[in-house]
Structure formats: structure tokens, C-alpha cells
Amino acid sequence: MDGELPAEAFLRQVAPVGIGDTGDAQVDVDRDRRCGFPEVVFAQGKTAEAVERIFHKSLEHGTDVFATRVSDEQGGRLVAAFPAGHYNPIARTFRVPPREHGAPRRVGGQVTLVTAGTSDLPVAEEARETLLWTGAEVRMVQDVGVAGPHRLRAHLDRLAGADAIVVVAGMEGALPSVVGGYVDSPVVAVPTSVGYGASFGGLAALLGMLNSCASNVTVVNIDAGFKGGYVAGLIARNAALARSGVGREGHPPT
Amino acid sequence: MDGELPAEAFLRQVAPVGIGDTGDAQVDVDRDRRCGFPEVVFAQGKTAEAVERIFHKSLEHGTDVFATRVSDEQGGRLVAAFPAGHYNPIARTFRVPPREHGAPRRVGGQVTLVTAGTSDLPVAEEARETLLWTGAEVRMVQDVGVAGPHRLRAHLDRLAGADAIVVVAGMEGALPSVVGGYVDSPVVAVPTSVGYGASFGGLAALLGMLNSCASNVTVVNIDAGFKGGYVAGLIARNAALARSGVGREGHPPT
Amino acid sequence: MDGELPAEAFLRQVAPVGIGDTGDAQVDVDRDRRCGFPEVVFAQGKTAEAVERIFHKSLEHGTDVFATRVSDEQGGRLVAAFPAGHYNPIARTFRVPPREHGAPRRVGGQVTLVTAGTSDLPVAEEARETLLWTGAEVRMVQDVGVAGPHRLRAHLDRLAGADAIVVVAGMEGALPSVVGGYVDSPVVAVPTSVGYGASFGGLAALLGMLNSCASNVTVVNIDAGFKGGYVAGLIARNAALARSGVGREGHPPT
Amino acid sequence: MDGELPAEAFLRQVAPVGIGDTGDAQVDVDRDRRCGFPEVVFAQGKTAEAVERIFHKSLEHGTDVFATRVSDEQGGRLVAAFPAGHYNPIARTFRVPPREHGAPRRVGGQVTLVTAGTSDLPVAEEARETLLWTGAEVRMVQDVGVAGPHRLRAHLDRLAGADAIVVVAGMEGALPSVVGGYVDSPVVAVPTSVGYGASFGGLAALLGMLNSCASNVTVVNIDAGFKGGYVAGLIARNAALARSGVGREGHPPT
Amino acid sequence: MDGELPAEAFLRQVAPVGIGDTGDAQVDVDRDRRCGFPEVVFAQGKTAEAVERIFHKSLEHGTDVFATRVSDEQGGRLVAAFPAGHYNPIARTFRVPPREHGAPRRVGGQVTLVTAGTSDLPVAEEARETLLWTGAEVRMVQDVGVAGPHRLRAHLDRLAGADAIVVVAGMEGALPSVVGGYVDSPVVAVPTSVGYGASFGGLAALLGMLNSCASNVTVVNIDAGFKGGYVAGLIARNAALARSGVGREGHPPT
Amino acid sequence: MDGELPAEAFLRQVAPVGIGDTGDAQVDVDRDRRCGFPEVVFAQGKTAEAVERIFHKSLEHGTDVFATRVSDEQGGRLVAAFPAGHYNPIARTFRVPPREHGAPRRVGGQVTLVTAGTSDLPVAEEARETLLWTGAEVRMVQDVGVAGPHRLRAHLDRLAGADAIVVVAGMEGALPSVVGGYVDSPVVAVPTSVGYGASFGGLAALLGMLNSCASNVTVVNIDAGFKGGYVAGLIARNAALARSGVGREGHPPT
Amino acid sequence: MDGELPAEAFLRQVAPVGIGDTGDAQVDVDRDRRCGFPEVVFAQGKTAEAVERIFHKSLEHGTDVFATRVSDEQGGRLVAAFPAGHYNPIARTFRVPPREHGAPRRVGGQVTLVTAGTSDLPVAEEARETLLWTGAEVRMVQDVGVAGPHRLRAHLDRLAGADAIVVVAGMEGALPSVVGGYVDSPVVAVPTSVGYGASFGGLAALLGMLNSCASNVTVVNIDAGFKGGYVAGLIARNAALARSGVGREGHPPT
């Protein structure tokens, strides 16, 4: 049956989709229904005014608000405009707790967040804020880089049974491989730009993680704490929904 | 309480761990218990004899057998040695169906495997073989590269409700971003070396996927059909276990 | 009016789109109407059988046939299967003259194809075959690399008045900049992998062309004779349609 | 007839060419006649005085004035020196409307300018200013990145019938491929340095665009809003001249 | 005897290991016993408070203190908090002489530190401070880059008999090869980011050293004065222990 | 005392140095005295005849013979010409046992050679052959990659007390960091080109090792089993000489 | 006097220039007069027939013949067609001694050609053949890599007084820096692809030479023995002409 759309697909395509137009931005207010979480604002390179307009548009549509790469200047303005919001200057995130605008608290699973060193903190914080926004419960294992091998082993119980594990590491980026060898959870590896010289801004850690000999390791962009947290949070949410017996809405994507 | 191991961790460390020694290889026969799936053999650069020895060692320990990057020469030898095995020369994989050596069929979830073009077939086949080995049920959406935008939209129903989605694409590697915008599943992006010139052996696709503006996209190595299938299969297995009400074994990792 | 589709867009989306399904490929038989030219087959990495199936599907839908990166093996098979077709082993292209299957000859404009050296011939031939397929009239200026500066100047009249100019060059890739300084046509620069050492497979030429100080130079992939010819042919076709007073169909894209 | 120049070419070479010498710069005051538009000044790395001298020399020769990469300091000085000029600090451009110095308004075609996100604004503005300078009519489609796939589809009518389309995108740079699949216009892709980590200052977007599977996509340098606008404006101008029945001057290039 | 740990290894694993927990950092206070020297703090990207907490924790455990990549701000704070400490602002190191907290002076060997140019001083100073901390005796040969070939030859006697040689060089990084040809000591090459243009931040020197035709040259990271000094100091310490007839503790690693 | 050479240095410079001239090669027959081991022949890119001539020249001067990167063709010829020699086709090395030509057996120390996987065997064999040539006693720990973390721990006793440790690993190259955390020996890391995709021929492993967070890790070139073995053998020889109470010859270098 | 050509320049531009047209190639038969040497044919990627046609065209115009990158197949054909020619299969060059076709022997200067190792021979041979073709007298210094530092010093007299020095080296490419420090001649450095691993096909040597701390070192492409020889031969020819009191023809360039 070449070239024809099945009726079901037809209906999906003609359904009105949610776009919130702020003049210069097209806010994807339908994303929560389609993708499980609302749209997140990448604040870098936007004016504070533009970010604020997007926030208002999201709130109008009953969607909660989360932004990353928020500069100090943007953060100050957003705190003033949305007093109930939470600005984390180390993570450079801004979020408004879901309760404020009536959204039900999300169902979240269990995620363990592992860091190689204390210099990786800003990226780890971005991941942690994102995980909290997704509704996940977060267990921390900090400063367990591979050159002190007994440090990770002392915390193996915090890895057990996690729906997903996020590992944040710079320099040679070896920690995800080691973590991956201990667990039956997917490991989302976040390379950081911590290092110097032939780290090449995190390239060494990125390549190390991509070439990980542990089969359960996938990778996101350098310093992408947000994306690491998002994917782990999504995996955990889906597992939690499965455990709850509810499952995800059966809706096919639009 | 600096420097002390909790008793629980102590016990885990002293438990005899499973290592199958073949002389030149240390087969990790404990991995199934620890990581959810048995060890997989990376056959590239090994002699056919060495691969065969590892297979025998695995079977001795009651573990099933899966190998990737199997050359034609290795494949011929393995087919002769293990007649019940399945050799896929396009995927370059060899596996022995679990039933042969008594292992229970694995609980697997639902994974959709999407390919951008027919030239990506070998990598997609490696992913598909891996997914089948993990026990997942696989739905295929083939040849839906982004420059023919209605092709993907005609198959959106096959994306809906998947536990995980694997997207295999070369050239600019844009397909995972587009797929990611339609679904609430994690998307595991597998860049391929299909292309020429400034594709630089898949680097363009890899970078494109790492920089995906879709938040639910993680990435594995270039041409890593195996790893893409493995991680998606692991996510799907964990979701299926959650749905079954059994959950994963509560064991903490060793 | 957030989130609503205008009626016109609605109608476009529900129109049946043309997909020719060959089992493993989704042939985009609607592309001629949408994009001005039919789909072109990238034969590299496909089996000869798969290419042949795609050709039959295209011909069924009344679309003519053009393939690039055709290997000798594929070429032999296609010549046998489609005797009216034209196989150019230097260009590695295969096309069936439009007349054979009743398509009207395309309206084409005027394109000048310039090459830096005789070693660039295979890429230039791919561009020339593509241009002929688009219906363009092609003027050639060959072997006029920048180190023999009077060679290009002796052929300036062939550059004048072209709707588009394709410049194929390897090594330092300087020729498009020099050509660009003489004309009021867009220049499509095609870097080639001709060279050695720090040419890095055409990277030097690519970077040179991207950094061209001539404002009218755009760039395609290394060795992408096809794409260079395609874009130039498309610009020329649109100009020819404009000159003819007919213009392109007013249809908005689907 | 080796080694001889045809008479026509001879005459072209001996015609006095227009060079305006400012001491340290050779202003190409003949470029309008030869290339369709006057020379544009790349202000970066020049002193404000040098830019001003070039402007005066251009105006002396009856050529209008356009400069890019104008710093705040240079902008302030130029605004003071040329009060009728238009300084766009986001685009970092300065132009004097053609009318001021008697030049006829240029014949321009129709160009659609598409952006992936609001962070791409500075590059898009440089493209827009350049397009206006070329005389083109510009339609905008903003913030339609590929991860919100319905956003572009809601604006397909603005793509239809354009003489050329400029697509400005950072991160994975996938938008030109998607746009290219909908239209029969040439697409000029402008990668931006928007992103972080493995974006490598726009390299990811650049490579993605160069490897685009859409055949009608050509590429310019990273953040080269000017060049994207220039080439699109040139294609549109030539098409508009063709539609007007006048055509370009028949002059062969010099 | 697959899968069993020998008793000796068992005992090692169950021994309480030294971890000093500061809240966000896990100080490896067992490292001196295990690795020959205490843990060194990489101060970059840490808050001054965090560094200070780690120092206190180390001193509590009777370990001496050494930190690298200490910023001016961190340095000021540490000098105030630990008046007996030595802050070297050129090397960006901070160390507390071992005597202060009762540790026996370390047994150190003989190391020669060679620099190519005076611009390499900061990296060389980091290496020298590290060597002094390891207890090594350091001989200096400064500013003997290869283009003044008699300069090195005038100081060959300072190379003779060293337990290890550290060579610090930027630009083309050729000096280690030349030094290596004169001696029977291991040469630890430290590439620096001194240079410009195609030095690419020290990449040229790094690659040069990795490709050294002298067989006794190994390499550390760009600007890694610390690591160069550490490894040389460790080799020298082991040699000095061997000469002393005492040798290293026979303990197997944990 | 600017510009003067001390008498001692003067004498060293005027001493006749040992150069064995074969016509096209200058054999450095003095290297044993100067550098601790005789010159080693890099056979790649040389004709078999040239290698044979160099061997004869070395033997004439009483120096023993060792060559690396010996091709099958070269190997066959050398075996025929030097029947007492030992050709290892996996390591691609050829050496003549020192006893044959009367040289005293070298004093060697204790080196542990660790490999991540069985695919790294050729590089490990080159290292092992080199170590044997240096006189070192070699302990092997094979196939202990980081994703099976208990495999290395089962062999920690073979790491203890080594004069130097060579770690051979491809893919992400994480093993040296983990080994380094257990020992007080210098670790010479040898990255291999084992891997695929973003391994980029061993670049990932190389960068990972250069950025190792373990302070005692230095690095040699990709696949440089020879250099890894050489440096480790040199460190071990010097330690063994120190233990023997003899020490190295006091001679300053020439 | 903006925009006018001086009369002298006018005359030069209108002079008939020498182009020999072979159909697909434009032979620059005027180059000898303009550039000091005739055009050289880059045979790579050309058919043997095309090379032969170019040779005939050159000989017709009284120009002698030199080709590089001549494959074995091309070489065989050329030897048959031009029996007086000299084919060097190691250098992959073909030249016809000038005497054959009546050209006067060129005035050449004195060039020293230095190689780092015997594996660099093919590149060095290409340089030597080129130098002989330019008329230069060539002194050889072979196999004097920097790790055997006394080898170069033993041949310093062959460096003295050269009009130019060509240094051919792979691996770390350090030799030009060392040579440069001894002489008052320009040093043309030719990096070779000899090496492995992080040599990256000669990139390491190239970067090393570009960053040379010796001020008199310039660089050509990797493996560009031809260009190294050409430039050195040109410098030497000009010096020889100066010494002869004749000087170069006073002609300004065309």
C-alpha cells in the first residue's frame, strides 16, 4: 500500500499541536504529553527578557518551568520575576517547583549520581537539579575516581538496584567503565571539561567514554549534566510507571 | 567512620568471583549475575582458536554465547564447532540460542530500531542481533532519513510505547534528533561510518548526535550496533521486569 | 493563535504522499513534485539487487532514474538490466535518459564547470553527469589551477552569464576564490581529495573553500561532485523557468 | 591555437579597472559591475579610521557601503561620521541605505530565512541585514529546531516559492536537511557556534551540514551570516532579473 | 582454580582501607602506604574552603600536604591557614615541609631537570617543587633548546648518572630526543603550551615527544610539570631505596 | 665563565665516537656504552638487505642485535642469515640471544606486563620481547580490562614490588589509571589501536592515558610496545644495578 | 592614480602567453621563462596516456620533462615511449636529461640533502631527483637522526657553505631544528609519513617543523620531497646566477 497514510496516523497529524508563540520563540507546550516532560529552556545566548517571556508562555499553558545555562544576570532577573523559583548558581539552573502551578508531582524512579572528583561539581549539580525536576530520587556517590580504587568499592550498595546511573567524570573519563562493570543498570556517562592540556576541553573524557569496554555505557555531550540527568530521569520514570502498574499513556507519538 | 568497609560490602568482596581462565583470557562468567547479561566476546583481533576456547569456557559455566565483529574466517570455524549457533555474516555476529544449553529464555521488553538508509544495514543488523540476544521484541522502521520527512511520519505508530528506541544513522546523523522529538522513550543513537569526505569515518554523525537538541538522545561509538542494541535491550529488560512485578534481583553489585 | 494549524497547512499534511516501498527501502516517489527533481540513489554500501529494486520502483511511478557512487560490479548489473541506461565508470554514475520513460525533457539553465587539474576528473565527471541529468547546458573550463594564472584568464568568456558555476579543486582549493572574483553568479565549490600529506583527504581544500574571501562561494562535501552539480543545476533550472515566464509551480511544499 | 588570447579577452584585460587606493587598502570599486554587488568591508581587525577611509573612498566612486563584524567602538565612530547609516549592533553590521547616494534600489528576489533557535539570533541578523542590502525581500521562520518537529511544518507556506532559503542553526545543524526535503529551492546552510562541549565552536554543525543527505544544501563558514545572506541574495537577484525579462548585463567578466 | 581468590589476596582486600571523608571529598589517606607518596590535591576548580578541608583531613591522618594548580586566591587563603607552608606562585604549588608534622624526611634519588627555554619556567617550577616534595635532589640545566646545540653539550656532566631526567620543552618539543641520546637514564618528557599558531596549545610538542626516536623517552600531559616531577621522583626514590639496601616495603598492593 | 667548556667536557667531545657506516646507515655502535643498551633497528620501511647489513655491522662491533617492526619477508631473510636468532612473528621482532656473540647476560630487574584484552596481544608481545632483550624478568597479567573489575584484583600480588609496570590497553585506555592506584612503581602506559570508530586508531586510548588521574603513569606512542618495554627495562636495569651495589658506570654522557 | 595600469604592466598582460592545450590539460609552456623552471607534471590520478600527451606537448615547445608520483604502470609506459628518459622507481620520478632536446644545462648551486633515517629514503630520493633536475650539485648526509647526536656533528663540513639545505625527517621531525642551529643557509624541512601511531601520517613531524625554534627553517607538505628539492634548487640557482655575475633575467613577471 505505497504512499498512503493509515487512518490512525492521519488523525494524529491533523490534531492541533501546541505551539506557544512569544514573537521570537516557538514554545513547544505540547512536549509534556508527547515526550514525558515539558520543554526545557537553554538560556545561553538568550536575553533575560526572552527567557522570561518563554517562562510566562509556559506557565500560561500550565507547564512547569526549567532552564539551564542560566547566567548570573539572567538568574537575578528570574528570581525577581518568579519568587517561588529555585535558582542554583553552581548548577546554573532555574526551576519552579511543580506544586506552584498545580501540576501533580511526577512519578520518578531511583537514580544514582556518581562523580569522579570534586572539580566536577558544577556539572554534577546540573545533573542533580535535572533529576530532581524529573521527579527522580537521587543517591550520591562523590569523589570516587579510579586512581583510588577502594573508594568506589566502599559505596557499591548505593549503585545496586538503581533504575539508571549517571557518572560524571573529566580527565581520562574512566569511571563509567569501572561503574558499568558492577551493575545491571544503564550507565549514562557525562564527560566534563575538567582537566588541562591534552584533555582538550573534555575531548579525552568523551572519547574514553565512547570507547568504554563496558557494554552498558552510553554517552552525552561534554559538560552536559542536563542531558545526563534528563535521560536517566526518563529511564527511571518509565521504570517507575511500569512498577506502578499504570504504565505510560498508550498514546502513539504525534 | 573513615576508612572502614561496612560488613555488607565486606561480604560482597570476599565472595568467590567467577573467572574462567583459558590461558590467555579471563572469562567473566559472573557477569550475568552482576550485569544482567553474560559476557559478550569482541572477536576482532583474536585468533579463531582463542574465540573457540572462550566459547567452550562460557558453556562450561552454563552461560550462553554471543560474539561480535566475527570475521568470515572465524565465522566458518565457529559454525563448524557449534552447529546450533547462528552466524549472521552481515551483522558479523555469532550466537547460540539460549535454549540449547538450558538457559531460560530472557525476559525482554519492546525496542524499536530505526535506520536512516539502506547503507546502514550492517550496523543495524548488529544491533538487531544483539537485541534478539537480550530477549527484546524488535520493531523495525527502515530507510526514513530526514530529507524525506514524510517517511518517518508514516511510521510513528511503531515508535509509540517502546521501552527504548535505537536509531542508526550515518552522514549528518540528524535522525535521532527528529525521532527524539516524537517520543517519551530514551533514544540510543548509533552513528555509522556511512558517508564520504567530511563524514570523516562517522565523526560527523557522532558529533551531530552528541549535540542533539533533543534531550532524550544518548550516543554510543561509531558503528557500535552492538552497544546500541545492548543498552536498549538492558533498559527494555529492566522495564519488562518492572512490569512483570518481579523486578530485578535485589542483589547489590559486587 | 497559538497551536493551531492554518487550513492550508492542514490540507497539505493530509494529502497522500508518495512512498514506494521495496521492502528495505522507502523510495520517495513524490520528490520530483516537491523538490524539482526525482530522488537520486546513493549506491555505495547497497547490494546491486537493492539498487535494481529501487530503480524498478521508481520507473513504476514514472520517475526517471539516476544513481551515484556506482561500483563496477553494480554498474555491470545495471547495464544488463537497463540497456537504455548510461553508465559512466569514471563518474561512477548510472542514469536512464528521461526520454525512455516518457518524461518531458527538463528545462535547464546554463552552468559552467571549472576544474583545477586533470587529477580532479572523476569528481568533475560526477558533477557533469548530474548537471546533464538536471537538464542544464554545461560549459567546461579545465585544468586552470591558480599557479598558472593566465590559464583561467584565457577562458573568462566561458564564465560570463552562467546561472551558476561549479568549481572542482583539490590541494589548497584556491580556485573558487579566484573564479568568484570575476563573476556575478553563485559559485558552488567542490573540494576534492586530490593531494597528499597535509591535504588530509581533502580537508585542506574544504577549509580553504569555506574560508574563501570571495562572497559568492558556497561549499559542498569533499568529492561531492553530485551535490555540486545538483545545486548548480537547481539554481539554473529555477532561473531558466523564470526566464521562460512560466516560473515554478506555485505549490507550497508539503 | 595554443598560447594566444582571443581579441575579446584581450580587450577585457586592458580596460582600466577600478581600484581605489586608500594608502593601506585597495578598494575594489569595480566589483559592483563585475560581481553584481559592491565590495563589502570585513571590519574585524581593522582600525576604525581605516574603515572610515574605505567608506569615503567607496562613496567617492558612487558605490554604496556595507560593513560586517563591526565592533561597538567602530560602530560608534561610523554612526557619527555617516549619520544616515544604519548600525545594527546585534548583527554587527553597518550600511548606508542606497538611496542616500543616488544609487537605484536594487532588484531583489524572495528569500526565506529560517533559524533553529533564538540563540542563533546574531548570526541570523547578520544574514538578514545582508539580504536587505542585496535588495531581497525576506520572510522569517524562527525557532523551528528539529526536536519540535511540528513547529517547522506549521510554517511550510513561508518556504514555498522562495528563490533561495537560508537556514541558520547551531548544535547538531540538522535543520537544513529537514528544510531541504520540503522545497525546490537551493538551501544555503549557515552553521553557528551556538552549543557547547563537542560542538567545538560550530564544527559539529558544520560537518552535519556538509554531510546533509538533502541534495539541495550547500554550506558556508561557521557564523557566516553575511556569506549565507550574500549568496542567497545573489541567487534571488539573478532570478528576479530573469523574471523581469531584463536579465543580467551580458558582459563577460574581466 | 577458576574464580577463587588466593588467601593472601583475600586478606589484603578485607584490610580496612584509609578513606578520609570531608563531606564532598574522599581523601585517600592510605595512598602513602600503597603508592609511596601521599595523595596530592589538584586544586583547580575546587573552592578554597574545599582545599582547606582536604588539607586538615590529611594532616589529621599524619599525611603531609601538597597541592598543585593553586590559584592566587587559594594560595592566599592557604598561606593564612598553614603558616608553615610554602606557596610558590610561579609553580602554583603549595606544600608543607614534611618535618612540620613529624613525618620522616623521604629518601630521594638524583634527578636532573632540563628546560628548553625561559618561557617554560612555570611548568619547570611545578616539576621542581614536586621533585623536592618527593625528596629528590634536583640538578638544573636551563635554556638549552636544540637550536643552540652547543648549549646542552656544555652541561652534559649534569645529566650523567641521574636516576631520572625530566625535560620540559614547548614549541617543537625536540629536546627530549636529543637529551635521550646522551644518557642511560629514563627521560620523562613534559610538553608545554609555550608557542603559538600551529603549536595548538602544546599539541605539537606532545606529538613530537610521543614520536621521539630516542627509546628512553616517555611522555606526560601538556604542562604537566607535576606529573613529570612525580614519576621522576618515584623512579629516583625506588633507586635510592635500592642503593640503601633497604628496598621498598615488600607489601603487595591492596 | 661564559662560553668555555670545562676540561672534562672537552675530553668527552674529542673522544672518538663509534659510528658504523654501512653506506646508507650510520650504526650507532657506541650506544651501549652511552645509553645502557645497544641500538635497536626499526625495520619498517627498510629493505631486508639494509637490515641485514646493519646487523652485520653491529655484530662486527660486538654489539648484539634487536629489530622491531620486522615484516614476514624481512623475518624470513633474517632467520636464514642468522640461524641463532629468534624471530617472533606476532611481536614482529628479531633478536639474537646475547650469548651467541659472547656478550655477558645483562643485569635486569623485575617488570610486570599487564594487558587489557587478548586483542592487544601483538603489542604486548613486542613489549615482552623487548623486556627479555633488556634482561628483565617479566611477570604477566593478561586480559584484566576495567569492566571486569575483580579480574585485576585477583592478580594484585603480581604487581607488588615490580621495578616498573607496563600496561598495554586499547579502547578507552583506562587500565593504567586503575593499576596506578594500587602500586608504588612507575607505570608505563602503552595505548593500542585496538578498537573501532571513535577510537581513531588508538587516539582515544592515548588521550585517556595522558589524562590519567593516577600520578605515576607516563605514556608512549600508540602501539609502541617496544618503547614501553624499553623504558620499563631501563628503569628495572638501573634498579637492579643499584641493588647489586655496583651501580651504573659513573661515566658522564658524551 | 586609482584604477590605472602602468604601461609596462599593460604590455606584459597583452603578450601572448604560452599554453599548450592537450584537450584535457593546459600545459603551461611559458613557465620556464616566468618561474625559472619548466612545469612539472604531478602524475598521480592521471592516466598514463594523459601524462604521455603532456610530455609530447612540452617537448614540442622545447621544454624538458619532469614528472613526480609516477606509478609503476605509468613508469613502464613512459620508459617505453621516451627511451632516453630516467625513471627512478624509489623516487617515483621520471625525467628526460635536458641535453636530449637541446636545452642548455641549467646553472645550479650547491645544496646539501640531510636525512634522519634510512626509512625516509623514498622522499629523499624524490628530493634528490628534483635537485638534479634543477641543476643543483647535491651533497648527501644520511641517517643522522637526533637521538645519535654525534652522527650529525661528524658531517658538519658537508653543511657548510650550502646555498640551501633540505632536511628530510619523519617521526618527531626534530632534525631541521638541530641542523638549523649550525648554519647560515635557509633550511627547507620536509616532514615524512615515516612513523606510526601518534605520528598520524606525518602530522607530528609537520607540526614539529612548523614550530621549530630555529629561525631559518621553513616547511613544505608531508612527503613533499619534490617541493623541498624545488625550492632549495631555486634558491641555489638564484645564488649561482648571482655569483656568476649574470643574475636572473631582469624581466618582470607576467
Next chain:
Amino acid sequence: MDGELPAEAFLRQVAPVGIGDTGDAQVDVDRDRRCGFPEVVFAQGKTAEAVERIFHKSLEHGTDVFATRVSDEQGGRLVAAFPAGHYNPIARTFRVPPREHGAPRRVGGQVTLVTAGTSDLPVAEEARETLLWTGAEVRMVQDVGVAGPHRLRAHLDRLAGADAIVVVAGMEGALPSVVGGYVDSPVVAVPTSVGYGASFGGLAALLGMLNSCASNVTVVNIDAGFKGGYVAGLIARNAALARSGVGREGHPPT
């Protein structure tokens, strides 16, 4: 006669060589005799005091003084300390005219310095200052980038007869190829970091120049105006000495 030094070489080696020791720097005061010009100071990364000390040491030995990469702070201090010196803040050079300290004015040849654009001025100035220091007579051809092709042709007479030509260009770096095609002089190409995006800090220009199809082009480092000027000045000096009938001192190098 293996291993012996000829008497002549012996004498050269034992001659006292000129090293001026400033404590942390070894000033090569013998370089003028050996290399034709005195040592030049690379001021970057040195303290102003260190530069001043080196200057005093050079003047003590009767050598004149030239420094590059002089910062504003260093420049201010040097101007105060050496009032007769000439500080060029655009070139960032400092030199003391030779006459001041009695050195005879150098014999210099004729060099033409060509620039592509006015943004390349700082690098061109560094080259010009260096050329003047070498004693060369400098002719300038400015702002003749390849996209305005008649601009260079209007100044061909300034290229004729030069002993060497320095071409300074950024962006695509095509100008040296075009210049090279007109002349029988060696062309020293200096890539600059002028550009943006895929210029990658001058890499594009560098690669373009290395791959130049003009045989007489050699290359120096990015932004290396000094080295470009130095080598051209050296070639010109040697030619001028040849023309003068004096020639260079016959001394062999030391």
C-alpha cells in the same frame, strides 16, 4: 674509517663557543658568526627583567638586539632602558639600530612583502621589522587578496627580481599560490589567524599554503611574521653577498 672525527671537525668542536649566561638564560652570542644573524629574543612568557638582562648580555658581546612578541608592558620598560631602541607596538617588536653599538650595517638583498588584507597588518609588520633588521630592502604590495584578481596584477612589477617574496595571508591562504605562479623567486608563505569559524585560528590558511600547487612556496608557522621575514632576509642576504663577489665566510659550521 668508522667512528673517527676528521681533524677539521675536531678543531671546530673544541673551539670555545659563545654562551652568555644570565642566570636563567643561555644567550647564544656566537650565533651571528654561525648563522648569519645574532640571536633574536622571543619575549612572550618572559618577565620584562629577564628580557632586559638578555639584552644587556648581548650588547656586552657586541651583538645587536632584536626581540619579538614584546608586550606593551615589556615594550615600555625596554624603551626606558634602551632609548635608542625602536619599539613597534603593532609588530610587537623591539630593535636597536645596528649603528648604535658599532656593528657594520648588514648587506641585505631585495625582498617583496605582499599582504592579502589590511587585517593581516600586525603579522606583516612583524615581518617587515624583521626584514629591516636583516638589512633587506623591502617593497610592499598591500591588500591584494585573490578575490579582487586585478589588484595583484596591477603591482606585478614590484614582484619582479626579488631575492625572496614574503606573502602574508589569512582566511583561505590562497595568495601565495597565485603569487608563486608569476615569479622565479622563492615564496615564503606566512598564514595568519585572520578569519573566523572554520579558519580554526589560522589552520585553514596553513593547510592551504602547505598544499599549494605552486612549487616555489614554503611555509612557516601561523602568525610567524618573524620567521617569514627572517628566512626571506637570509636568502636575500646570501644572494646579495653572492652578487657582491664576497660570498659568505667559508667557515664550516661549528
